[in-house]
Amino acid sequence: xxxxxxxxxxxxxxxxxxxxxxxxxxxxxxxxxxxxxxxxxxxxxxxxxxxxxxxxxxxxxxxxxxxxxxxxxxxxxxxxxxxxxxxxxxxxxxxxxxxxxxxxxxxxxxxxxxxxxxxxxxxxxxxxxxxxxxxxxxxxxxxxxxxxxxxxxxxxxxxxxxxxxxxxxxxxxxxxxxxxxxxxxxxxxxxxxxxxxxxxxxxxxxxxxxxxxxxxxxxxxxxxxxxxxxxxxx
Amino acid sequence: xxxxxxxxxxxxxxxxxxxxxxxxxxxxxxxxxxxxxxxxxxxxxxxxxxxxxxxxxxxxxxxxxxxxxxxxxxxxxxxxxxxxxxxxxxxxxxxxxxxxxxxxxxxxxxxxxxxxxxxxxxxxxxxxxxxxxxxxxxxxxxxxxxxxxxxxxxxxxxxxxxxxxxxxxxxxxxxxxxxxxxxxxxxxxxxxxxxxxxxxxxxxxxxxxxxxxxxxxxxxxxxxxxxxxxxxxx
Numbered sequence: 001x002x003x004x005x006x007x008x009x010x011x012x013x014x015x016x017x018x019x020x021x022x023x024x025x026x027x028x029x030x031x032x033x034x035x036x037x038x039x040x041x042x043x044x045x046x047x048x049x050x051x052x053x054x055x056x057x058x059x060x061x062x063x064x065x066x067x068x069x070x071x072x073x074x075x076x077x078x079x080x081x082x083x084x085x086x087x088x089x090x091x092x093x094x095x096x097x098x099x100x101x102x103x104x105x106x107x108x109x110x111x112x113x114x115x116x117x118x119x120x121x122x123x124x125x126x127x128x129x130x131x132x133x134x135x136x137x138x139x140x141x142x143x144x145x146x147x148x149x150x151x152x153x154x155x156x157x158x159x160x161x162x163x164x165x166x167x168x169x170x171x172x173x174x175x176x177x178x179x180x181x182x183x184x185x186x187x188x189x190x191x192x193x194x195x196x197x198x199x200x201x202x203x204x205x206x207x208x209x210x211x212x213x214x215x216x217x218x219x220x221x222x223x224x225x226x227x228x229x230x231x232x233x234x
Numbered sequence: 235x236x237x238x239x240x241x242x243x244x245x246x247x248x249x250x251x252x253x254x255x256x257x258x259x260x261x262x263x264x265x266x267x268x269x270x271x272x273x274x275x276x277x278x279x280x281x282x283x284x285x286x287x288x289x290x291x292x293x294x295x296x297x298x299x300x301x302x303x304x305x306x307x308x309x310x311x312x313x314x315x316x317x318x319x320x321x322x323x324x325x326x327x328x329x330x331x332x333x334x335x336x337x338x339x340x341x342x343x344x345x346x347x348x349x350x351x352x353x354x355x356x357x358x359x360x361x362x363x364x365x366x367x368x369x370x371x372x373x374x375x376x377x378x379x380x381x382x383x384x385x386x387x388x389x390x391x392x393x394x395x396x397x398x399x400x401x402x403x404x405x406x407x408x409x410x411x412x413x414x415x416x417x418x419x420x421x422x423x424x425x426x427x428x429x430x431x432x433x434x435x436x437x438x439x440x441x442x443x444x445x446x447x448x449x450x451x452x453x454x455x456x457x458x459x460x461x462x463x464x465x466x467x468x
Contacts, residue, residue: 128362129383137376145371149363 004041007110011044014108027051027077029158030105033165040172042110051102051157053080053150055130057092070094079151082144089143093134100126100150102157103164124157126150238275241344245278248342261285261311263392264339267399274406276344285336285391287314287384289364291326304328313385316378323377327368334360334384336391337398358391360384 015038019025026034027050037043058070073096074080074088089096102124128146130138138146249272253259260268261284271277292304307330308314308322323330336358362380365371372380 125359126361126363127359129360129380132379137379138372142371145366146363 004110008041011108014046015044029077029161030103033105033161033168036165036169036172037107043107045105045107047104047106049101049104050077050161051154052077052100053147053154054099054101055085055088055092055096056099057094057096059094079154080147082140082147085143085147086140089130089136092131092136094131095129095133096131098126098128098130098146098150100153102153103161124153126153238344242275245342248280249278256309263311263395264337267339267395267402270399270403270406271341277341279339279341281338281340283335283338284311284395285388286311286334287381287388288333288335289319289322289326289330290333291328291330293328313388314381316374316381319377319381320374323364323370326365326370328365329363329367330365332360332362332364332380332384334387336387337395358387360387 026048029050030048034045034048037045053074053076054072055074056070057073073091074084076084085098126146126149130136130143260282263284264282268279268282271279287308287310288306289308290304291307307325308318310318319332360380360383363371364377
C-alpha cells in the first residue's frame with residue numbers, strides 16, 4: 001500500500017473511533033475548525049479543546065496536583081459566574097486550583113516533509129491555587145476579580161479561534177492553488193534551512209525565552225495562537 | 235553546498251551570534267544540556283530557559299498583560315522568599331501577575347526527516363494575578379502559600395532537567411550505535427504512520443484534552459517534561 005493510501009486508512013480508522021473524552025464530543029466552538037481540517041485529505045485532527053475554565057481539587061504534592069486523587073469540581077466552556085465558582089469551591093477538601101486553558105488542537109499530516117504534528121496552542125492560561133487542605137486562601141472579591149480575567153480570556157480565545165479559522169482557510173486555498181508547483185520545487189535544491197528558521201521562529205514565539213533575542217519573549221503575547229504551518233514550496 | 239554543510243554553516247552562524255537575551259547568557263541549570271546538544275553535529279539549540287519565577291506589572295487589557303507597558307518587577311531562577319516578593323509587589327502600579335515558567339528548550343535538527351523543532355516544554359506553570367491597578371488583591375499569607383508552591387515547582391523542575399539530561403544522553407548514545415542501520419531502514423518502506431502516531435501521542439500528552447481519550451489529560455501531569463524524540467530508524 002502506498003503512503004497516501006496508508007494515511008487514508010489510518011485517518012478513517014482514527015476518525016471512526018468512539019470519542020472517549022469525558023464530554024464525548026468535539027467542543028462546539030471548534031467544530032468548524034475540526035471539520036475544515038478533516039475535509040482535507042492531507043490532515044486529520046487527533047485532539048482538541050476549544051478552551052475552558054476548570055476547578056480541580058486534589059493534593060499538591062511537591063510539584064503538581066496528584067491526578068489520581070484529583071476531581072473536577074467545575075468545568076465550563078462558557079463564561080463562569082462567581083456564585084457557581086464559590087459553590088464549587090465549598091466542595092473542595094484538598095488543594096483547589098482554578099485553571100483557564102485556551103484552544104489546543106493537534107493535527108496529523110500526511111506528507112513526510114510535513115509529518116510533524118501541527119500543534120496549535122496558545123500560551124495564555126491561568127493557573128491559580130485557591131485553597132489548601134480545604135481552606136480557602138483568597139477572598140470572594142479576589143475570586144470575582146479572577147473570574148473577570150478568566151472570562152475575558154475566554155472571549156478573546158473565541159475571537160482567536162475565528163481568526164485562526166479564517167487564516168487557515170485562506171492558507172489551505174493558497175496551498176491548493178500552488179500544490180502543482182510544490183513537487184517540482186522540492187527537487188530544486190532550495191536552501192531548506194531558511195524555511196526551517198522561519199518555522200522555528202514562529203514556533204519559538206509561542207513561549208518563553210530565546211537566547212538569541214529576548215524581544216521575542218516580550219512580544220509573545222501579541223501573537224495570539226501559536227501555530228506551525230508548512231510552506232507550500234517546501 | 236550539500237545540506238550537511240549548509241546546516242553546519244547555519245549552526246556556526248547561530249551559535250556565534252551575541253546572546254541578546256536580557257540575561258545575556260544561558261541559564262546555569264541548562265548549560266550542560268545545551269552543551270550536550272550543541273556537541274552533536276545534527277543539533278543545535280536556538281533558545282532555552284531553565285525555569286523561573288517572575289513578577290510582571292502591566293495592564294490587563296482584555297486577554298493579557300500588554301507587554302509594551304509591562305515591566306518585570308522580579309525575576310529569579312532560584313527559590314524566592316516572601317519578603318522579596320512583597321517588596322517587589324509594592325512597586326506595582328498596574329496589574330501584577332506572578333508566573334512560574336518551567337524549562338523551555340528549542341532545538342534545531344539537521345535531517346529533513348527530523349527537521350522539526352525539538353520543542354521541550356513542561357506544562358506545569360503558575361499564572362496568578364495578584365494586584366489590580368496597584369491594589370493588592372491577596373493577603374501576605376496567600377503570597378507565602380503561593381511561593382511555597384512556586385518554589386516546590388522550581389525544585390521539581392530542576393530534578394526533571396537532570397532526568398531529561400540523563401535520558402537524552404542515553405538516547406544519543408543509542409542513536410550513535412544504531413546510526414549505521416538507519417539509512418538502510420529508511421529505504422525499507424516501513425509503515426511510517428505507526429511511528430508518527432507514537433510521536434503524536436507523546437507530544438499530545440504534554441497538554442490538555444484528547445478527544446480520543448481523556449485519560450491522557452488526567453495523566454499528563456505525571457509525565458514531567460514533554461519531549462519529541464525522533465526514532466533512529468525513521
